[in-house]
Amino acid sequence: MDSEKLTDKILEIVPEAQQEENKQFLTFLIPPDKLKTLTTHLKEEKELDFDYLFCLTGVDWGTELGVVYHLTSTSLNHSVELKVKTDNRETPEFDTVTDLWMTADFFEREVWDLFGIRFTGHPDLRRILLEEDWVGYPMRKDYTDEVNIVEL
Amino acid sequence: MKEIINLPVQSIEEEEYHINMGPQHPSTHGVLRLVVTLQGEIVKKLQPHCGYIHRGIEKMCEKDTYQQIIHLTDRMDYLSAHINNHAVCLLVEGALEVEVPERVKYIRTILDELNRIASHQLWWSSFGMDLGGLTCFFYGLRDREHILDIFEESFGSRLLHSYYTPGGLMRDVHPNFQKRVKDFLKYNRKKIKDYDRILSGNVIFLERSKGVGVLSKELAINYGVTGPSGRGSGWACDIRKKHPYAMYDKVEFREVLRHEGDTYSRYMVRIDEMRESMNIIEQLIDNIPEGDFSAKMKPIIRLPEGEYYQCVESARGELGIYCISDGNKNPVRMKFRTPSFVNLGVLDKISREMKIADLVAIGASLDLVIPDIDR
Amino acid sequence: MGVRIKNMKYADFQDNETLELFEKTGGNVMLTTIDDVIDWGRSNSIWPLTFATSCCGIEMMATGASRHDFARFGIEVYRASPRQADVIVVAGTIVNKMAPVLKRLYDQMSDPKYVIAMGACAVSGGPFFYNTYHVIRGVDHVVPVDVYIPGCPPRPEALLYGVMQLQRKIKLETIAKERKTKDDGRRRTIKL
Numbered sequence: 001m002d003s004e005k006l007t008d009k010i011l012e013i014v015p016e017a018q019q020e021e022n023k024q025f026l027t028f029l030i031p032p033d034k035l036k037t038l039t040t041h042l043k044e045e046k047e048l049d050f051d052y053l054f055c056l057t058g059v060d061w062g063t064e065l066g067v068v069y070h071l072t073s074t075s076l077n078h079s080v081e082l083k084v085k086t087d088n089r090e091t092p093e094f095d096t097v098t099d100l101w102m103t104a105d106f107f108e109r110e111v112w113d114l115f116g117i118r119f120t121g122h123p124d125l126r127r128i129l130l131e132e133d134w135v136g137y138p139m140r141k142d143y144t145d146e147v148n149i150v151e152l
Numbered sequence: 153m154k155e156i157i158n159l160p161v162q163s164i165e166e167e168e169y170h171i172n173m174g175p176q177h178p179s180t181h182g183v184l185r186l187v188v189t190l191q192g193e194i195v196k197k198l199q200p201h202c203g204y205i206h207r208g209i210e211k212m213c214e215k216d217t218y219q220q221i222i223h224l225t226d227r228m229d230y231l232s233a234h235i236n237n238h239a240v241c242l243l244v245e246g247a248l249e250v251e252v253p254e255r256v257k258y259i260r261t262i263l264d265e266l267n268r269i270a271s272h273q274l275w276w277s278s279f280g281m282d283l284g285g286l287t288c289f290f291y292g293l294r295d296r297e298h299i300l301d302i303f304e305e306s307f308g309s310r311l312l313h314s315y316y317t318p319g320g321l322m323r324d325v326h327p328n329f330q331k332r333v334k335d336f337l338k339y340n341r342k343k344i345k346d347y348d349r350i351l352s353g354n355v356i357f358l359e360r361s362k363g364v365g366v367l368s369k370e371l372a373i374n375y376g377v378t379g380p381s382g383r384g385s386g387w388a389c390d391i392r393k394k395h396p397y398a399m400y401d402k403v404e405f406r407e408v409l410r411h412e413g414d415t416y417s418r419y420m421v422r423i424d425e426m427r428e429s430m431n432i433i434e435q436l437i438d439n440i441p442e443g444d445f446s447a448k449m450k451p452i453i454r455l456p457e458g459e460y461y462q463c464v465e466s467a468r469g470e471l472g473i474y475c476i477s478d479g480n481k482n483p484v485r486m487k488f489r490t491p492s493f494v495n496l497g498v499l500d501k502i503s504r505e506m507k508i509a510d511l512v513a514i515g516a517s518l519d520l521v522i523p524d525i526d527r
Numbered sequence: 528m529g530v531r532i533k534n535m536k537y538a539d540f541q542d543n544e545t546l547e548l549f550e551k552t553g554g555n556v557m558l559t560t561i562d563d564v565i566d567w568g569r570s571n572s573i574w575p576l577t578f579a580t581s582c583c584g585i586e587m588m589a590t591g592a593s594r595h596d597f598a599r600f601g602i603e604v605y606r607a608s609p610r611q612a613d614v615i616v617v618a619g620t621i622v623n624k625m626a627p628v629l630k631r632l633y634d635q636m637s638d639p640k641y642v643i644a645m646g647a648c649a650v651s652g653g654p655f656f657y658n659t660y661h662v663i664r665g666v667d668h669v670v671p672v673d674v675y676i677p678g679c680p681p682r683p684e685a686l687l688y689g690v691m692q693l694q695r696k697i698k699l700e701t702i703a704k705e706r707k708t709k710d711d712g713r714r715r716t717i718k719l
């Protein structure tokens with residue numbers, strides 16, 4: 001499917017989605033509560049058929065926390081980039097996509113570990129890289145640790 | 153006495169128990185810890201615990217310049233160091249829209265493929281060793297040394313090279329380079345037959361690998377298992393074909409595919425891939441054009457504001473780099489989508505209902521590099 | 528090591544050759560033939576533990592394999608169990624999560640035991656010294672180290688040289704004094 005049709009299709013499913021400028025991928029900013037609807041449509045619908053989640057990234061933009069999803073379809077060869085953002089730095093929370101793409105399992109655990117973003121509905125949300133009793137989320141921009149970090 | 157005999161006895165077969173494999177275990181190839189739930193000898197569940205070598209490379213990248221980041225990517229997947237460097241270089245070059253000289257593209261492709269062969273040879277050695285054949289270890293590493301010699305002659309380092317810089321190479325290759333590579337190819341063509349003779353047709357090996365750890369194509373896509381492991385399940389996921397970079401669109405090579413999805417097919421994909429890599433090198437080595445070894449670059453690289461994604465085919469699968477830049481000399485966020493991290497996710501799924509001894513074979517066939525998982 | 532000399536210059540202290548000479552020529556009363564025999568045996572049959580966390584481990588494997596062949600120097604069989612090993616070659620970065628495991632491995636080894644810190648990471652944190660939150664800057668914060676081998680990664684030859692330094696060090700040992708294996712804050716080093 002070419003990008004115009006894809007844009008129309010996504011806007012039809014989630015009218016609130018904002019398209020962002022990006023040279024490589026078709027990028028949309030999605031309101032967090034619509035994420036579940038959109039991803040389910042993208043995965044299940046035959047003419048969209050996004051069956052491969054190739055990257056899931058947690059990002060700290062300074063004030064906002066968010067997650068970036070890179071999706072592609074192995075049969076139809078089109079890709080899309082989705083973003084969700086939230087201002088809530090205390091208890092950020094998004095819906096999980098593990099039920100659609102199993103690769104999201106480890107990715108989401110990593111994002112929880114390093115950014116402290118919860119994923120509702122994730123089957124086993126534990127820290128994956130750091131110890132269970134680690135305090136804080138080290139990839140956040142405001143993370144400080146006087147003992148372990150030697151600043152250059 | 154009677155009462156004791158009549159006590160309900162739970163047989164060992166039904167009871168579940170846990171075994172802790174790692175973090176210091178010779179067959180996990182590093183410091184991976186697997187908590188295995190067993191019933192008798194059958195694996196019921198498996199929980200990977202990683203992070204025993206989590207070095208925070210992504211955090212370090214946020215304070216580093218792009219030239220410095222290249223040196224960190226070496227240390228992620230040290231067996232395909234060149235290919236990791238290539239990913240960062242392509243990302244920077246793509247963002248700045250720099251056209252690198254032809255010569256650089258040729259040399260990069262050749263080195264990438266040499267690196268892939270070296271990586272597969274090491275994998276072959278340790279795979280054989282895990283299944284009990286120590287001979288493989290010595291054969292594989294012996295042949296790998298020849299590649300390392302070529303590397304060493306040109307840029308003085310055996311394992312971690314950091315030879316690519318944004319825009320080109322650090323310096324030109326050694327005048328002997330072409331001859332050495334050609335000699336190596338001749339040598340390796342002979343030796344690769346030995347690999348087949350030792351392992352590929354070995355009855356014990358076939359028993360232990362055929363039908364073990366079957367991964368279907370749908371699962372491979374859903375779990376995102378790329379690289380030789382994904383291609384062993386019949387998923388054409390080679391980035392060199394899908395999104396060609398460097399010289400890969402100009403050379404002819406076959407994307408090795410197998411459809412059984414078991415340990416043996418993953419094994420055979422890698423063996424055949426070594427042959428394909430040699431074919432690629434053979435097509436390029438004679439016609440490396442003369443010219444500069446680097447494009448003109450500013451000493452301080454600032455990427456324009458925006459987001460970039462670059463993927464390359466490393467020896468283990470798709471290595472993706474997602475970078476957000478705000479126009480400064482260091483990135484806001486640098487994410488490495490490393491193949492081993494993703495491939496590890498499927499280990500639980502495919503090793504269930506297998507014997508614990510098969511777990512070693514399955515784990516080895518996924519070719520995990522632990523710092524690549526933990527970064 | 529049981530050398531305690533008041534009137535020896537600090538510079539000489541760093542010099543291994545002076546030290547060896549001193550030992551041989553009567554610095555230690557208890558240096559007997561038994562010592563010689565035991566040290567000869569120990570130093571020529573060091574069994575390393577298969578312990579590799581990252582990139583340096585590959586170079587350690589290469590050292591053990593065909594071309595460089597560890598075994599020539601008596602550092603023969605890799606042992607998978609710490610109870611059978613004499614020396615632990617810390618090849619690679621040690622991070623916070625791994626440090627307790629390393630300490631336990633070290634504790635499980637039987638005396639006499641030795642530690643070689645291989646690579647910049649094990650020596651000092653190496654490339655991961657700055658700006659990272661999860662790396663131990665030098666394995667000597669966790670276990671006492673006998674020989675430091677710099678490099679990122681050190682070449683196999685460097686590892687071989689380091690092992691030979693360790694052998695030299697073992698040859699100076701005496702059964703008269705107990706070896707210090709608990710970390711007492713002093714760093715026991717051999718200059719490379």
Ligand code: SF4
Nearest residue numbers: 582619646647648679
């Ligand atoms: S010193 Fe260098 S090669 Fe060795 S583990 Fe550290 S980063 Fe890797």
